[in-house]
Amino acid sequence: MTWRRMAPWVILVIIVVAAFIDIPRKTLGVTWLPNKVGGIGFRTVLGLDLQGGIRVTLQAQPQPGATVTSEDMDIARNIIEQRVGGIGVSEPQVHTETSNTGQRRIVVEVPGVSNESQVRQLVGSTGQLQFIDPKGQQLADGQDVRPLVQKGTVGVLFDGGEIQPGSVAPETDQGGQLGVSFTLKDRGKATWCAFTTANVQKPGPIALDGKIITTPTIQSAICGGQTIITVGSGSTTAEAQRTSLYNTLRYGALPVSLSEVGVDSVAPTLGAHFLTQALVAGGIGLILVLLFMIGNYRLPGVLAALALVFYTLVNYAIFRLIPVTLTLAGVAAFILSIGMAVDANILIFERMKEEIRAGKTLGPAIEAGFNRAWSSILDSNVSSILVASWLYWQGTTVVRGFALVLIIGVLVSMFSAVTVTRTMLRYVVRTEWGRRLALYHVER
Structure with a gap:
């Protein structure tokens, strides 16, 4: 079967699949339609500027005489993504x-965030846990012990690397204190x-990260390896602290130190206002493009408008399938691509009119x-793709x-x-009415 015979069926299948992906299930009340097929989900992901939230930029701080590698940054990115996901945030972008x-930087975008300070503390924390030997020193919660460790005034018994990752769990002790329990390695x-x-x-x-987070009194020898770190009673603050500590210990310490170099907060109402303006502008632009095409090319312009509807359906389906995070x-x-989509049609129709003349x-x-x-369409689009690819790589x-x-x-x-x-x-030119030159706006 030739491509000419297959093309209509391929287009029809693409339209059906795109429409299935694009259908707003909640809006139309068709929630019985699956949102996932073959393990691939369909969802519209709104970016930070549209949904609102917080963007935190962290910069890697290499140790003296050491360099930060791409592998270190990838590991840190994965750990931060797991940490943020662990506090119930949907679709964090890291x-x-x-x-x-x-x-080298890590950018964390958390849409729809409600507890900004918790996110900032969680992503900025290196997560290096240390069990301290005070050597007779009186240490207080929040005290920075790094200078004391360097001087040898206090010692480090071992770090968080001795915790079995799968053993970390939220816990409440007999006194009602919230905490995180874990089991130590041999x-x-x-x-x-x-x-x-x-x-x-x-x-x-x-x-944790060089600062005392708890100074419990040792009631008896702990030789089974099971340990609990308490953070306080059942208040909202203690609950948030326990969640942060749990996610920090569960996913491990970052391989590099990170410092916060920028924090941007976006209100969801601001994003919604801008989105409305953009959609109105896009709607006006689409109508103007369609009027120009139909007025200047008549029947081919109508077909180009239908092709533009196909273009919009397929584009949005791809956005939901990948998914693409939609920002302003x-x-x-x-x-912009709507206007570029009809550019190829203009070239084709003008060439076609020249051939008729x-x-x-x-x-x-x-x-x-x-x-x-x-050839002209291919060259112009390849040029656009090359420029956009460079922007994606370097931007x-x-x-x-x-x-x-x-x-x-x-x-x-x-x-x-x-x-x-x-x-x-x-298909149109096969019909009798479709062969009328007046429908193509051609003057011989």
């Missing part, structure tokens, strides 16, 4: 980037047993118009979102302009 000065278990045996009724401080920059790129009949003129315009979060939507739009527009419009024109 990615690495390199600044103009060569500094080496940590032996060290902790020896220390607690020799220091009954003395404090056993525990530090992405919406702008989508609106040269004396060709309608059928051969349409085929010649598509064939002669193809920041906002620029990358713009570039990704533009790349998708250009690729879909090539198919809709060349294949969809051409297929519809071939």
